[in-house]
Amino acid sequence: MIPIALDPRFVRLAVAGNGPLALRRFRALRAGGAADALLFSDAPDDEAVVEAGAALRRAMPGPDDLAALHVLWVGDLLLTISTNCRAPGLAGVIRRNLELRYGPEWAGRVAEIGALREGWRREGVTMPEAAKRIATLASERNWLCDRVCDFTTPQSRG
Template sequence: MRSVLPIVLDIANRRIAVVGRGYAALQRYEYVRDAGVEQISLYVIDQDGWACNAEAAIYERLPVKADLEGAAVVLIAGLVVEEATRIAASARAAGALVNVEDVPHLCDFHVPAIVRRGDLLLTVSTGGKAPGLAQKLKVHLQTQFGSEWTARIRTVADARARWREEGRAKAEITRLTNELVDREGWLKAREPA
């Protein structure tokens, strides 16, 4: 088993490059866009016209090493292994973290299955070994954590800010948070729709 460190990257003011072909590149672009990335460089071939609607700097070619300078993250999808290997090496040389879809040994990180509910971010990862299972678990989480969680996060955040302002200790804030969640019954299992 590879050692992994789960983290959430703050991508404000960082450039992300998406490199690929066809539908696989579209999926990676949507992943980055949905995360709120504003600086996207999109290097696509065989994109069937979808890229013209992308909110990104679009290049209808594969990147050269200089294109990847300044990218914090490079996502590669839909390329043959030889192309992906070359681009991954260039991206790493430029200091970027790299993910190559379905080629775990070329990845610095894996892309988890994601459920977003406002500021609530739930992820499932199988370390790239069982993406179908991760997707199934994602669907289950979607049934358990609906859109109401956007407001719930705000409620807890407001309460936490108030408790901190009152000078309460971290352990007490944790206890009060648990009491609030329990009192509201937010973590009772829901029946799938």
């Protein structure tokens, strides 16, 4: 498996599954810009048939052909968890743990860093220097620790 983030406007994506969860994921793809998303379902309910229309494929890929990630969105912050199909229940437990650690305040933090990066780009700040500034800011504000942490050096674990 290769973990990547894709802009759904530029690739064709699909959801495979049955029931409310598959339909919710299909709707999320469409809402995220995947206008031509497909829904693979070997036992679609009436709502899925209507919602997917011509995008419905009455079949399922093999069990090793895909893996669903557990996803947590907080504003523009996207965290994903996968166990490479080995322990999906554990991935769900980890996602719920991350929900407690990355609350709504992270949306503002990401927006703040995004605005700073725009300014740094205009000033010609290099990517390594921007990364260093971000690490320093996160360390100074204790964003990732209950105690003082130093994220400015690669070997630091806090």
